[in-house]
Amino acid sequence: MTAVPPATAELQPADTRGGPWLRLRGDWRLRTGLPAVSDVLKDLPDPAAGKVLRFADDGLDGWDTGLTAFLLGCTDVLEAGGWQADFSELPAGVQRLMELARAVPENAEAHRTGIEPNWLARLGLAALNLVAIGGAMLEFLGELALSFVRLITGRARMRARDLWFQMQQCGADALPIVLLINVLVGMILAFVGVVQLQQFGAAIFVANLVALAMLREMGVLMTGIIISGRTGASFAAQLGAMQANEEVDAFRSFGIPPMDFLVLPRVLALVFMMPLLTIFADAIGILGGMLVGAAMMDLSMRAYWNQTLMSATMGHFMLGVGKSFVFGGLIALCGCYQGIRCGRNAQAVGQATTRAVVAAITSLIVADAVFAVLCNELGI
Amino acid sequence: MSDQPSRIDLRGVELAYGSYVVMRDINASIRRGEVFVIMGGSGCGKSTLLRAMIGLMPPAQGEIRYDGELLFSADRTPDDLARRFGVLFQGGALWSSMTLAENIALPLEQYTRLKPAEIRQVVRHKLALVGLKGFEDYRPAEISGGMKKRAGLARAMALDPEILFFDEPSAGLDPLSSRRLDELILQLRDVLGTTVVVVTHELESIFAIADTALFLNAQTRTPTALGNPHELLKHSTEPAVRAFLTRGESSHETPAP
Structure with a gap:
């Protein structure tokens, strides 16, 4: 059994094909482990023109949900910083899955608000519950x-x-x-x-x-x-x-x-x-x-x-x-x-x-x- | 047909869980011998409306009348009307501690003066009607989901009810069983004149059995269409209804029904 190269993602400066890009290499499968989104996008290069980051396949050995989950994580981070993600240099299957994942916008109402009521509110709620x-x-x-x-x-x-x-x-x-x-x-x-x-x-x-x-x-x-x-x-x-x-x-x-x-x-x-x-x-x-x-x-x-x-x-x-x-x-x-x-x-x-x-x-x-x-x- | 008196009347019914309103302004009349379908996407309150109609949950507002009689009134519990209708619950809801025969016999024992031998006869007949002849002594846990559903139908029909309610009859059934169930529903209506109320989102069933369909719109939380599903498909201008009836495809043209 040959050793599989681990998943790596390196930020690359702008080149002849366009703006800055992320070089994806190795085996991007869940079982081999994945790099953390925050580490990879730690220092985004200066945008030459517009804030677009290209994701490019530069020797992917295999991929599964691991890759798409990583990409979705990147998208969230990039969008928060006003960037755009460009997946057009990735395999067609990956592109289609990413389109599917982004087709329906996140439901703002679906998020549970995790605000813990203070002790007075909790006491009141408990009392009301007791009455019920x-x-x-x-x-x-x-x-x-x-x-x-x-x-x-x-x-x-x-x-x-x-x-x-x-x-x-x-x-x-x-x-x-x-x-x-x-x-x-x-x-x-x-x-x-x-x-x-x-x-x-x-x-x-x-x-x-x-x-x-x-x-x-x-x-x-x-x-x-x-x-x-x-x-x-x-x-x-x-x-x-x-x-x-x-x-x-x-x-x-x-x-x-x-x-x-x-x-x-x-x-x-x-x-x-x-x-x-x-x-x-x-x-x-x-x-x-x-x-x-x-x-x-x-x-x-x-x-x-x-x-x-x-x-x-x-x-x-x-x-x-x-x-x-x-x-x-x-x-x-x-x-x-x-x-x-x-x-x-x-x-x-x-x-x-x-x-x-x-x-x-x-x-x-x-x-x-x-x-x-x-x-x-x-x-x- | 329209001069026939209505069997069930819904007037301004509003359904709510606490302060959360699920559906409001529900108005409909269901005629004797009609197959009435309540349709809509998931979570629109179809099953809640059914629960209100069978007396399990009082509506927050409005009234539900059977032959002019109020279902929920202060001087009477819904139980008095209950024996006039049969309900097929989503999972069959057979009483799991009893055999199929005992399940069907219980309402007969409670409401008729039949002797045990006569009850056995009726039970056998009802099971035969739903294709479960010979399964009298099986317990619900020993039969498949589809069989449970059919046994549940046999139980719902035990007292020859005037109105039958079905909660998602085709859920969990294979296409063939589901179609047989649809045919059975139509036969019950034709032979016994039973009024049938069905909650479903299965388009095939809706087009096959419904005389009238009520569309509950989950977005507006009101019913937005009432009528024959074929007519609705042809003439409705309501986008949500069209999207539902065409599975969201070709919403700009009229497909053949």
């Missing part, structure tokens, strides 16, 4: 409320089989992961509790700790977080992809409100299934605690179980289950809201999914905090 988001959320909630009214009056266009399908998806199918996480959480609680309480010879109270923590907080919260990541994300992605594919519009075009057909079964399914998952999580968590507690302490399962029964009251249990209804509703709302309002491209679907999960988990924690304050005030 608030409005959109209210609209979504209002439409959902109307959809509920239609459901109660029996006019909602929701199919029972969609509800069953969603219940299976977000309920039964989530059991394995809910089981795994909650058994581990129960074990961790017991482990931490035993180590601390043994110092005071009160190891048996680890049963109280696990039971209260699981029933009141951890069962419902861990399940909520798992379901946010699992089901909330899936709602947003499903509805988002349907939105991107005009499927949601297709429902509207048939007079089937997407709220009834798509959102309602998902919200109902999750509101029904979250409490069941939470009860399952509570039981599994206590079981996990019992395994660790009984293994680390010289206690029988029966003693641990009796202690659990003594400490766990109906109030604690109902508090957790009550929260689970709210959490289920919040997760479904976040997922469906982001999905329905999704834009029409792949990136928007990803964004909608991320936002749905972040919003769901945040709202769970905030709601949990509100519950904690309320319980404290009410003495539950």
Whole structure:
């Protein structure tokens, strides 16, 4: 393989054929690398007559887009300095491409203005955006409320089989992961509790700790977080992809409100299934605690179980289950809201999914905090 | 034909996204059984006008009436009128979680009292009409783009709508399928008396099917021509319309249609 001469461009003074010219030599292909426009045109010679720079083929070995891109770059620089470019001494193919590239003048409006707004403007824009988001959320909630009214009056266009399908998806199918996480959480609680309480010879109270923590907080919260990541994300992605594919519009075009057909079964399914998952999580968590507690302490399962029964009251249990209804509703709302309002491209679907999960988990924690304050005030 | 009552009336319709006006002063009457084409270059607001006509986006101003009834009015949602028309979206917009049969069956289940066996019968018939007999149990992801479009048409025709809307029917179709679709459109009109509204920029289709065409001019942001495309080609003095209908060639002479 012979070495290819590199692309070179040298400015030459005016000669017998005309004004100053640029001598183009070597292999002008993208893969061999190109000289920089600014270096080549650094010192333009004095124009003898008129500001015309001729571009001449003086031993071009080959060319592709590399050459034409370089020429276009030169044209921009030359025109800015009041010069004209003359390509008539270049190969015919190059000339035709250059004519094509310059046929339609640059669209002045097409340029995006890159002016960054100052911090005050950005703050204002953010606030306006927040107002718009608030409005959109209210609209979504209002439409959902109307959809509920239609459901109660029996006019909602929701199919029972969609509800069953969603219940299976977000309920039964989530059991394995809910089981795994909650058994581990129960074990961790017991482990931490035993180590601390043994110092005071009160190891048996680890049963109280696990039971209260699981029933009141951890069962419902861990399940909520798992379901946010699992089901909330899936709602947003499903509805988002349907939105991107005009499927949601297709429902509207048939007079089937997407709220009834798509959102309602998902919200109902999750509101029904979250409490069941939470009860399952509570039981599994206590079981996990019992395994660790009984293994680390010289206690029988029966003693641990009796202690659990003594400490766990109906109030604690109902508090957790009550929260689970709210959490289920919040997760479904976040997922469906982001999905329905999704834009029409792949990136928007990803964004909608991320936002749905972040919003769901945040709202769970905030709601949990509100519950904690309320319980404290009410003495539950 | 002109004494027939108009099916669709557009009066002073203005389309806008926020404060950005896409198209204003749209006026047209579409007669029963007419093939009405909305044409224009890319980005002129053709599809936006279609979205407004099928009730997906209220116009910023003006009114859209179906048989004299307002599409967007305070005491009624567009949904009530929606079941009287069928829409073929650009990509077919089939519901991807359902099979083709379920896609076509859904509107029938929602709006008729047919028994499942009868619905199956109708579905089979509709699929046969668009040349997809036997594809009942396929999912949208398993068939080609052209087939999706035809299945979308079968779904749009499920309820025997009075008006059919097509958004860029020939986009993404090979010339032969595209021509078959044009023929199907004309047959639907002739046999069932369906009113057809088509958004397209395919010249061949426009000349083949349109009774009336509305030209949306992207520069002036107003419609600048309304009439039969053959007549427009012969007599229109509007340069933008002539350039569009002749592909920008021979704009000074009248080519044979």
